[in-house]
Amino acid sequence: xxxxxxxxxxxxxxxxxxxLGSWIFSTDHKRIGLLYLFAxxxxxLVGVVLGLLLKFELMTPGRTIMGAEAxxxxxxxxxxxxxxxxxxxxxxxxxxxxxxPIQVGARDVAFPRLNLLSWWLYMGGALIVLTxxxxxxxxxxxxxxxxxxxxxxxxxxxxxxxxxxxxxGFSAILxxxxxxxxxxxxxxxxxxxxxxxxxxxxxxxxxxxQILATPILAITLVLIMAERMLGTGLFDPGRGGxxxxxxxxxxxxxxxxxxxxxxxxxxxISDIIPVFSRxxxxxxxxxxxxxxxxxxxxxxxxxxxxxxxxxxxxAVLVFxxxxxxxxxxxxxxxxxxxxxxxxxxxxxxxPMLFALSFIILFSIGGLTGLILGAAATDVHVHDTxxxxxxxxxxxxxxxxxxxxxxxxxxxxxxxxxxxxxxxAVIAWALMFIGFNILYFTMKVLGMKGMPRRYYDYxxxxxxxxxxxxxxxxxxxxxxxxxxxxxxRGLLRGEPFEGNPWGGATLEWSIPTPPxxxxxxxxxxxTHGPYDFTAMKE
Amino acid sequence: MNQPLFISTTETxxxxxxxxFGASIVLFLAIAATMVFFVVRYRxxxxxxxxxxxxxxxxxxxxxxxxxxxxxxxxxWYGWQGYLGLRTVPEGALEVTATARMWSWNxxxxxxxxxxxxxxxxxxxxxxNLVSTDVIHGFFIPAFRVKRDIxxxxxxxxxxxxxxxxxxxxxxxxxxGTGHSSMVTTVEALPAKQFEEWxxxxxxxxxxxxxxxxxxxxxxxxxxxxxxxxxxxxGPSFKGLMGQKVTVVSGGGTREIIVDEAYLRKSxxxxxxxxxxxxxxxxxxxxxxxxxxxxxxxxxxxxVK
Numbered sequence: 001x002x003x004x005x006x007x008x009x010x011x012x013x014x015x016x017x018x019x020l021g022s023w024i025f026s027t028d029h030k031r032i033g034l035l036y037l038f039a040x041x042x043x044x045l046v047g048v049v050l051g052l053l054l055k056f057e058l059m060t061p062g063r064t065i066m067g068a069e070a071x072x073x074x075x076x077x078x079x080x081x082x083x084x085x086x087x088x089x090x091x092x093x094x095x096x097x098x099x100x101p102i103q104v105g106a107r108d109v110a111f112p113r114l115n116l117l118s119w120w121l122y123m124g125g126a127l128i129v130l131t132x133x134x135x136x137x138x139x140x141x142x143x144x145x146x147x148x149x150x151x152x153x154x155x156x157x158x159x160x161x162x163x164x165x166x167x168x169g170f171s172a173i174l175x176x177x178x179x180x181x182x183x184x185x186x187x188x189x190x191x192x193x194x195x196x197x198x199x200x201x202x203x204x205x206x207x208x209x210q211i212l213a214t215p216i217l218a219i220t221l222v223l224i225m226a227e228r229m230l231g232t233g234l235f236d237p238g239r240g241g242x243x244x245x246x247x248x249x250x251x252x253x254x255x256x257x258x259x260x261x262x263x264x265x266x267x268x269i270s271d272i273i274p275v276f277s278r279x280x281x282x283x284x285x286x287x288x289x290x291x292x293x294x295x296x297x298x299x300x301x302x303x304x305x306x307x308x309x310x311x312x313x314x315a316v317l318v319f320x321x322x323x324x325x326x327x328x329x330x331x332x333x334x335x336x337x338x339x340x341x342x343x344x345x346x347x348x349x350x351p352m353l354f355a356l357s358f359i360i361l362f363s364i365g366g367l368t369g370l371i372l373g374a375a376a377t378d379v380h381v382h383d384t385x386x387x388x389x390x391x392x393x394x395x396x397x398x399x400x401x402x403x404x405x406x407x408x409x410x411x412x413x414x415x416x417x418x419x420x421x422x423x424a425v426i427a428w429a430l431m432f433i434g435f436n437i438l439y440f441t442m443k444v445l446g447m448k449g450m451p452r453r454y455y456d457y458x459x460x461x462x463x464x465x466x467x468x469x470x471x472x473x474x475x476x477x478x479x480x481x482x483x484x485x486x487x488r489g490l491l492r493g494e495p496f497e498g499n500p501w502g503g504a505t506l507e508w509s510i511p512t513p514p515x516x517x518x519x520x521x522x523x524x525x526t527h528g529p530y531d532f533t534a535m536k537e
Numbered sequence: 538m539n540q541p542l543f544i545s546t547t548e549t550x551x552x553x554x555x556x557x558f559g560a561s562i563v564l565f566l567a568i569a570a571t572m573v574f575f576v577v578r579y580r581x582x583x584x585x586x587x588x589x590x591x592x593x594x595x596x597x598x599x600x601x602x603x604x605x606x607x608x609x610x611x612x613x614w615y616g617w618q619g620y621l622g623l624r625t626v627p628e629g630a631l632e633v634t635a636t637a638r639m640w641s642w643n644x645x646x647x648x649x650x651x652x653x654x655x656x657x658x659x660x661x662x663x664x665x666n667l668v669s670t671d672v673i674h675g676f677f678i679p680a681f682r683v684k685r686d687i688x689x690x691x692x693x694x695x696x697x698x699x700x701x702x703x704x705x706x707x708x709x710x711x712x713x714g715t716g717h718s719s720m721v722t723t724v725e726a727l728p729a730k731q732f733e734e735w736x737x738x739x740x741x742x743x744x745x746x747x748x749x750x751x752x753x754x755x756x757x758x759x760x761x762x763x764x765x766x767x768x769x770x771x772g773p774s775f776k777g778l779m780g781q782k783v784t785v786v787s788g789g790g791t792r793e794i795i796v797d798e799a800y801l802r803k804s805x806x807x808x809x810x811x812x813x814x815x816x817x818x819x820x821x822x823x824x825x826x827x828x829x830x831x832x833x834x835x836x837x838x839x840x841v842k
Contacts, residue, residue, distance in 0.1 A: 068715050068771060069817065137817070143712050149689060150672040150714060155818060237690020243673060244688065277579075280592040308675070308710075309686045310693045313624055317617055324609040331605040332598070338568060339597070341575035343589035348576065356572065363568055367561035370609065374616025376553045379623055380682040383675055383710040449679025451710045454718035458706065533590070 008416050010513030027112035028516055029097045030414060032119050036093030039123060043085035048479065050078040055438070055472040058465050061457055071455040072141040073156070077133060079144030084165050085126050087399055088257060091264035092175055092210070093122065095406050096203050098414060100179065102507040103197045105188025105525060107517040110181035114174055121171035128164030132157045143453060145254070148235040148246045152227045159225050166221045169214045172260075176210030179203055188506075190525035197505050197529040198281060201288040202267025205295040209256045209263075213299065217253035220246070244309055251302035259298040261395060262362075263291055265402030266333055269355050271529075272409050273337055275503045276352035277344030280530040283336035290329035297326045307378045316375050323373035330366050334359060349501070350424035354405035357432050361397025365390055368443060383453075386446020389439045397435060404428075407486060412496035416513045419489025423481055430478030437471025505529045543662060546697045549622035550682040553615050560608060623683060626696040630662040637667070637674035637687045637709065639821045640716025641758025650736060653756040655707060655724045658732035659699050667693040671821060675710030678724055686711050699726035715771050715819060719761040750837025753830055757823060765841055772820060773813050775841040785811040801835045 011030045015022070023031055057064045057071055066074070101109050109115050133139040136157035142150055151158050183196070183204050196204075223246070226232045233239035235246045266287075274281040281287065303311060303319030337359055346352070368390045371377045381387060412418040441464045446452075450461045457465065499508040504527070510518055527534035578584075633655065634645045644665075645651040657663045667676055667687040674687040681697035699705070709720035727735060754760050754775075762771035773783070781796050787810060794800060794811070803810055808820035826834075 067769075068718065072712075072715060072717075141714070147673060147712070150712070153672065154714065237688075242690075244691070277587070279587045280590060282591070283593050283598055285593070286598050307620075308684050310688050310691050313620070316620060320617060320620075321613055324613040327609050328602065328606055332602055334568060335597075335601045338572050338575065339594075341572065341579060343584075343591070344575075344579050344587045345581045345584045346576050346579050347581045356576065359572060360569060363565055367565055370557050370561060370612055371554070373609075374553060374557060374612050374619075376550050376616045376619025376623060377557060378616075379620065379684050380550055380554075380679070382684055383677070383712075449677070449706060449708070451675075451677060451708045451718075453712040456718040458721065530592075532587075 008513055010416065010511060011516045012416075012513055014516050025116070027108070027116050029101045029108050029112065029115060030514060030516075032115050033094055033097030033099075034414070035119055036089065036097060036122070037095075039119075039126070040086050040090040040094055043081050043126065044087075044090070045483075047078055047082040047086060048476070050074050050081065052472055052476055054078060055469045057455065058457070059469040060466070061459055061462055063456075068455040069141065072143075072453070073139040075453060076140050076143050080129060080140070080161065080165070082395075083144055083257075083261075084168055085129065087261045087395060088172065089122055089168070089175075090403060091261075091268070091399065091406075092172075092179065092203060092206060093119070095199075095268065095403075095410060096175070096179060096264060099410055099507055100200050100203055101182060101186070102510065102514060102518050103200050103505055103529075104183060104186060105191050105506055105519065105523045106182060106186035107519065109178050110186055111178050115178055118171045118174045118178070121174070122168055125164045125167030125169075125171065128167060129161050130164075132160035132164060136160065145250060146221075146224055147250075148224070148227065148243050151224060152235065159228050162221045162224050166218055169218045169221075172210045173214045176207035176214075179207040180211070183207075188519075188523045188525055192525075194284075195525055195528050196288075197267075198270035198284065198287050198291075199264070199267035202263045202270070202291045205291040206260050206263045209260050209295050209299065213253045213256040213260075216249065217257070220249040220253065223249070244306070244311060247306055247309060248302070251305045255302040255305065256295075256299045258391075258394075259294055261399050263294065265358070265399040266291065268402050268406045268409075269337065269358050270333075271503075271505065272351050272355045272405055273340050274530040274532075275409075275501050276347045276349060276355070277341055278347075278502060278532055279340060279342075279344035280528070280532070281336070282339040282342070283332075284528070284530070286332055287336050290332045293329040294326060297322065297329070301326055304373060304378070307375055308382050320373060320375045320378075324370075327366065327370065327373065334363055334366075347501075349408075350419075350421060350428060351405045351409035351501075353425060353428045354401050354408060357428070358398060358401045358405065361393055361401060361435065364440075365393030365395075365397055368393065381446050383451055384446035385442040385450045385452055388452050389442035389446060392439045392442070397439070401431075404431075404482065409501075410507075411486070411490055412512075413507060414513050415490040416496055417490055417493040418496040419485045419493055423485040427478045427482035427485060430481065431475055432478075434471050434474030434476070434478055438468050438475055439471075441465075441468040441471065502532060504532050504534070543627035543698070544622065545700055546623055546681050546683050547700075549619050553619045556615055557612050560612070564608075623695075626664045626694070627662045627698075630664040630696055631658065632664050632666065633657075634666045634668060635676060635687070636670060637676070637713075637720070638670040638758065638823075639672065639714055640709070640720045640761045641756065642707070642709075642720065642722045643756060646736060648736065654722050656732060656735055657699055657724060657726050658729045659702050659726050660729065662696055662698045664694055664696045667695070670825075672713050673711050674713050674720070675708075677708045677710035678705055679708070680705040680724075684710055699724065702726050702728055715817075716758065716761045720758075750833040750835075750840075753833055754837055757826070757834075759834070762820070772816055775838050777842055779839045779841075784814040786814055787811045798835055798839070801838055802831060805831050805834055 053074055057066050137155045140158045140161045141156050233241050235241045235243050270287050301323045303315055304323045307316050445464050636643045644655045669687040669689045677684040683695045683697045685693050685695040703726055705724040707722050707724050764770045764774040767774045767776040778796055784791050784793050809818045812818045
């Protein structure tokens with residue numbers, strides 16, 4: 001476990017190839033993982049800037065910096081970028097690729113070339129989405145949900161954007177296939193299903209959702225294009241169509257997609273908390289099982305986005321019931337994470353701080369989800385700022401903070417250098433505070449009745465909106481500090497060697513940075529992923 | 538006095554909010570406090586080595602699976618009962634039709650009277666039938682906890698009752714394009730007697746009354762996009778528009794015209810024919826305008842100087 005003489009060593013240099021071509025045509029899962037990391041995180045930053053513009057516009061009632069049309073385009077592009085270009089491909093693409101093959105003891109994923117194709121499809125789709133912003137009649141203004149009939153009528157560039165998302169869908173399906181095959185076929189000797197890391201388990205559950213749900217999104221998107229270009233009238237009630245059919249199709253994918261976004265984040269948290277507590281994870285089987293349960297039950301709850309749509313009351317009854325069922329495995333995970341801390345030896349370093357704040361923010365997001373799951377209360381808060389606050393708690397406070405935890409936990413392993421601890425903690429504190437100011441006020445605004453997707457609002461909402469905007473600035477300052485610290489540290493920081501945190505999973509048993517094919521000889525696994533005593537011996 | 542046979546929508550929904558929020562706050566504080574306690578108690582400076590290797594406890598797992606299950610099923614049932622209350626319209630409710638279009642509201646009463654605000658009598662349940670002429674809108678009155686999407690081609694309705702006189706916000710909740718956030722009006726709850734007077738005052742609807750262009754422009758949503766003071770909006774400001782020289786885009790080419798009555802008339806009845814350069818072709822066609830209404834609007838716009 002030494003850093004070679006080369007500035008980085010390992011997979012950065014041991015093939016002898018360098019230059020752009022050695023990256024964008026590489027089939028090494030680690031290089032592809034980093035390509036995903038740079039691309040998805042780059043889009044995340046674009047989304048952040050758009051989000052800050054939205055909050056700036058909402059600082060005062062009426063026009064602050066942009067008009068209604070610009071605002072509508074910005075919130076649409078913010079949503080599309082964050083969801084389709086960052087959060088869906090981010091965790092599986094970046095950390096799934098970087099870490100999972102090593103965690104199962106494999107030299108690479110099952111289909112390395114297919115893996116490269118997935119990245120190219122993702123980039124191709126992303127470029128098409130970007131093109132749609134600057135061509136035709138301007139960026140889409142439909143919201144990321146592309147609801148008909150509005151999306152069939154608007155003159156903006158919806159078709160091209162939808163086509164880009166369609167292409168990205170194939171990338172997700174292929175990544176899912178690749179991961180499932182890898183986990184089934186390429187586990188090292190002794191790597192039983194009961195010894196898989198919980199991160200790998202979560203990716204396994206995620207991959208099934210990607211394969212099964214994404215084709216439905218693809219079909220839905222094709223139907224929007226047909227509606228716009230061929231005038232098929234499938235969703236037009238004047239011609240025998242039904243706007244609600246679109247909503248069903250859209251959410252049959254897009255609700256399970258929420259679990260594609262959150263499951264790998266839960267998996268990463270399940271890997272990080274035991275390491276910084278020096279204790280085996282509590283309830284391994286329950287956490288692994290609950291990932292599968294969430295993926296399965298989560299596929300049946302899409303209708304809770306439609307309680308006010310005019311869908312039948314019977315359907316509201318069924319979907320409300322199923323929604324509450326999904327809450328149970330999520331609660332089980334939270335209880336098990338907290339119990340892992342019991343009688344441990346807890347070290348509050350940056351990855352752990354982000355992981356613990358994940359538990360807090362995800363719990364707030366999950367509990368406010370109960371308000372949305374209950375039919376009577378959903379009616380009041382549906383389509384208000386409350387919903388926006390809720391899903392940012394789950395998606396940003398949950399997946400986003402888990403992504404930051406994963407960056408601080410795993411990236412030093414792959415770069416061979418580390419960030420400074422103190423700025424990381426300061427950045428975490430600012431982000432945690434700013435986050436809560438920003439999004440908690442949005443929940444209050446929603447309870448008071450302020451609808452979402454409002455460019456302008458009544459004077460009674462002014463104070464809270466101002467507070468929320470100030471929160472967004474605090475969050476942004478923290479984000480910038482974190483980013484500068486990470487970039488500086490990973491490129492020029494102190495060398496990162498060995499296994500400073502004492503992780504017991506396989507990625508901590510190989511040199512830093514890992515060599516191209518990970519293992520000099522195939523590992524034989526003799527203990528579980530969180531068996532810290534076995535590792536010391 | 539007769540006891541009402543219904544519970545207001547607000548009184549139906551609020552207890553569900555209180556129950557779920559109450560249980561959530563207790564649960565959250567328990568989780569957060571336990572976590573913080575563990576982190577402080579077992580921090581590495583105080584506990585250099587873990588003092589337990591316990592990795593599972595079947596009893597605990599059963600308890601924290603069963604209790605949340607009971608809790609959430611109670612929430613589900615309570616929420617469902619409240620929802621039924623929102624969906625069951627009391628007998629004898631006053632019927633009003635709400636017509637939503639991009640981006641204005643119009644409320645029609647059974648005798649044909651219509652208005653841009655929703656006037657209702659205090660203490661009497663009101664059933665609002667929801668009609669959309671274009672895309673999906675949403676009918677939302679926060680004060681009464683009611684919301685329902687207005688889907689073109691679909692029959693949807695909501696009901697509520699105003700307990701005391703006052704003015705309550707009414708929003709469009711479902712995103713419907715550029716003017717979405719200006720699709721805001723109010724519910725005016727009047728004492729029963731006053732409401733009757735209001736209903737009769739207008740008589741047989743607005744055709745009979747002298748057409749007021751300004752009022753019409755307000756009701757049809759024109760002023761949501763076209764300002765009266767020259768400030769920039771989604772569409773050109775009405776101020777000084779008549780007689781102005783503008784460049785218009787039509788059929789791909791551009792040309793210069795002087796705004797006259799004929800142009801205004803055409804722009805109202807066929808909005809996409811000639812678009813003033815720099816604006817988007819997004820104005821909806823108001824197909825239900827009578828010729829008299831168009832003339833009233835043209836006359837009004839001419840007068841905005």
